[in-house]
Amino acid sequence: MAETEHHPSNFIRQIIDKDLAAGVHDSIKTRFPPEPNGFLHIGHAKSICLNFGIARDYQGSCNLRFDDTNPAKEDIEYVNSIKEDVHWLGFDWNGEACYSSDYFERLHGYALELIDKGLAYVDFSSQETMRELRGTLTEPGKNSPYRDTDAATNRAEFEKMTAGEYAEGQCSLRAKIDMTSPFMCMRDPVIYRVKFAHHHQTGDKWCVYPMYDFTHCISDAIEGITHSLCTLEFQDNRRLYDWVIENISIECTPKQYEFSRLNLEYTVLSKRRLIQLVEENHVNGWDDPRMPTIAGLRRRGYTPASVREFCKRIGVTKMDNMVEMGMLEACIRDDLNVNAPRAMAVLEPVKLVIENYPAGESEQLKAPNHPNDESMGNRTIPFSGEVWIEAEDFREEANKKFKRLVLGKEVRLRNAYVVKAERVEKDAEGNITTIFCTYDAETLGKDPADGRKVKGVIHWVDAKAADKAEFRLYDRLFNVPNPAAEENFVDAINPESLVVKSGFVEPGLSENPAAGGWQFERTGYFCLDKDSSDSVKVFNQTVGLRDSWAKIAD
RNA sequence: UGGGGUAUAGCCAAGUUGGUAAGGCAGCGGGUUUUGAUCCCGCCAUCCGUAGGUUCGAGUCCUGCUACCCCAGCCA
Numbered sequence: 260m261a262e263t264e265h266h267p268s269n270f271i272r273q274i275i276d277k278d279l280a281a282g283v284h285d286s287i288k289t290r291f292p293p294e295p296n297g298f299l300h301i302g303h304a305k306s307i308c309l310n311f312g313i314a315r316d317y318q319g320s321c322n323l324r325f326d327d328t329n330p331a332k333e334d335i336e337y338v339n340s341i342k343e344d345v346h347w348l349g350f351d352w353n354g355e356a357c358y359s360s361d362y363f364e365r366l367h368g369y370a371l372e373l374i375d376k377g378l379a380y381v382d383f384s385s386q387e388t389m390r391e392l393r394g395t396l397t398e399p400g401k402n403s404p405y406r407d408t409d410a411a412t413n414r415a416e417f418e419k420m421t422a423g424e425y426a427e428g429q430c431s432l433r434a435k436i437d438m439t440s441p442f443m444c445m446r447d448p449v450i451y452r453v454k455f456a457h458h459h460q461t462g463d464k465w466c467v468y469p470m471y472d473f474t475h476c477i478s479d480a481i482e483g484i485t486h487s488l489c490t491l492e493f494q495d496n497r498r499l500y501d502w503v504i505e506n507i508s509i510e511c512t513p514k515q516y517e518f519s520r521l522n523l524e525y526t527v528l529s530k531r532r533l534i535q536l537v538e539e540n541h542v543n544g545w546d547d548p549r550m551p552t553i554a555g556l557r558r559r560g561y562t563p564a565s566v567r568e569f570c571k572r573i574g575v576t577k578m579d580n581m582v583e584m585g586m587l588e589a590c591i592r593d594d595l596n597v598n599a600p601r602a603m604a605v606l607e608p609v610k611l612v613i614e615n616y617p618a619g620e621s622e623q624l625k626a627p628n629h630p631n632d633e634s635m636g637n638r639t640i641p642f643s644g645e646v647w648i649e650a651e652d653f654r655e656e657a658n659k660k661f662k663r664l665v666l667g668k669e670v671r672l673r674n675a676y677v678v679k680a681e682r683v684e685k686d687a688e689g690n691i692t693t694i695f696c697t698y699d700a701e702t703l704g705k706d707p708a709d710g711r712k713v714k715g716v717i718h719w720v721d722a723k724a725a726d727k728a729e730f731r732l733y734d735r736l737f738n739v740p741n742p743a744a745e746e747n748f749v750d751a752i753n754p755e756s757l758v759v760k761s762g763f764v765e766p767g768l769s770e771n772p773a774a775g776g777w778q779f780e781r782t783g784y785f786c787l788d789k790d791s792s793d794s795v796k797v798f799n800q801t802v803g804l805r806d807s808w809a810k811i812a813d
Numbered sequence: 814u815g816g817g818g819u820a821u822a823g824c825c826a827a828g829u830u831g832g833u834a835a836g837g838c839a840g841c842g843g844g845u846u847u848u849g850a851u852c853c854c855g856c857c858a859u860c861c862g863u864a865g866g867u868u869c870g871a872g873u874c875c876u877g878c879u880a881c882c883c884c885a886g887c888c889a
Contacts, residue, residue: 398815495818574827581824806849
């Protein structure tokens with residue numbers, strides 16, 4: 260069961276296998292618990308694939324639970340985007356979406372239970388005092404003067420807190436554990452604080468909100484979660500997680516397991532930094548194609564399957580990691596290579612005129628939609644005596660390594676004829692404006708009859724029939740592999756992360772194909788962007804083709 | 814001697830009772846090719862942070878050391 264045909268095993272699946280074998284559980288239940296305070300990113304995709312993937316492979320279930328205990332930072336806009344992104348990734352949660360706020364009433368009851376057991380107290384110490392009494396990493400803390408308040412008084416004070424009789428910061432409810440614990444989170448952690456904030460789910464019903472550590476474990480238990488999976492920074496918190504479950508009256512005892520969060524080179528994956536990129540307009544919103552958000556990847560042209568494949572390839576361990584961007588790119592290339600129909604587009608056009616082509620004539624050429632998959636069929640593309648070709652595909656002179664069009668030499672126009680460059684026309688600045696060629700009318704769909712070898716093949720689009728297009732080419736958002744380690748990460752932003760080109764595409768490219776986009780032969784994978792208009796189509800480059808020529812070139 | 818974690822190739826990562834280092838990405842070499850793409854073939858850790866120890870035999874067990882990550886929010 261650990262290793263299905265879809266997913267390699269990992270240490271968490273091995274734990275589940277043992278639990279199932281030992282009869283600890285009959286079925287498995289997981290949850291994906293985002294706080295709705297930002298958009299989901301590729302790091303969340305790792306957690307989503309882990310939690311939903313386990314639920315699927317073990318015939319269990321996975322809840323979507325919004326961990327909404329801090330109304331000051333959260334917004335309904337985020338809960339909606341999170342639902343959309345989880346669905347887009349191809350997963351569906353068990354029943355209705357859950358919210359930690361669904362349990363506020365019960366959470367409040369458990370807090371009362373702890374108070375009655377003498378395991379929680381209302382502390383009127385200031386935050387500064389609390390910090391001083393907490394001690395340091397190497398020195399134990401000291402008890403608060405409110406620590407020994409009797410249960411009845413604590414209950415009354417907590418009721419007053421709940422009734423709004425105390426101001427924010429005036430007091431808090433603390434679990435009474437151990438001020439000398441080597442685990443800082445066990446030194447009488449705050450479990451409830453006063454906050455007069457409007458909540459996106461509960462409105463103005465509450466003015467006290469439970470803290471994460473108190474809420475998460477109980478929410479897991481209420482939902483019957485068997486394996487609560489989170490990232491490494493919560494390892495110490497597991498002691499508090501278990502303490503709360505042990506000290507309240509609840510049957511279910513979920514277990515927390517931690518795995519390492521994803522780090523991706525040349526980008527940032529922390530909510531705080533992503534929010535800053537958006538708010539300071541370093542990017543054009545959460546779905547900017549350069550963003551590592553699910554929305555950004557989607558707009559960039561990544562497919563759900565490619566993101567899932569990426570999550571499968573990187574695995575799940577407890578090791579700190581920094582995954583190369585090339586790993587993600589390989590996943591989308593593998594997907595699009597087999598699924599994306601081919602088309603032709605010229606990003607930086609220069610005019611090519613075929614002087615011996617019948618004046619005023621044109622024809623419809625047949626081109627396969629995929630060179631290795633006949634089932635994808637053919638399309639017709641218009642051809643005439645005037646076409647656009649890529650400026651970089653022509654040189655007046657070049658060495659034999661340059662297998663493209665050179666003055667006096669021949670090259671194959673992809674899906675069309677062999678042409679020979681005869682002369683060029685330049686403007687006042689010396690820029691080539693037109694390349695004049697002759698073509699061999701006998702080379703359509705076959706090699707030259709006399710056995711001449713034509714090695715080069717270049718792409719083109721018919722000048723009269725082509726559609727005007729804007730191409731947005733993206734590069735890494737940052738110039739350094741680990742921008743988060745910089746003094747100020749925004750200083751490491753790559754100023755050339757977006758390059759816009761104006762050119763042409765073959766006619767007929769309107770809707771994105773099912774796979775997500777096209778491969779513009781010899782240039783890369785592209786998808787149609789929502790910024791397209793009737794007069795200009797806008798394409799985002801999802802990823803370029805592997806380019807071994809670039810290495811040889813220089 | 815605060816505590817909690819992690820150390821296997823450039824990157825990710827298998828390796829579960831000790832038996833002689835999977836796979837993927839990247840890279841390199843070759844073949845096919847009307848995409849310098851794809852595809853195909855081959856190569857790429859005498860070695861598992863380090864120093865010792867146990868053993869016929871250790872990435873796996875023991876001891877010491879080192880490096881890196883996390884914890885002192887009324888954030889999650």
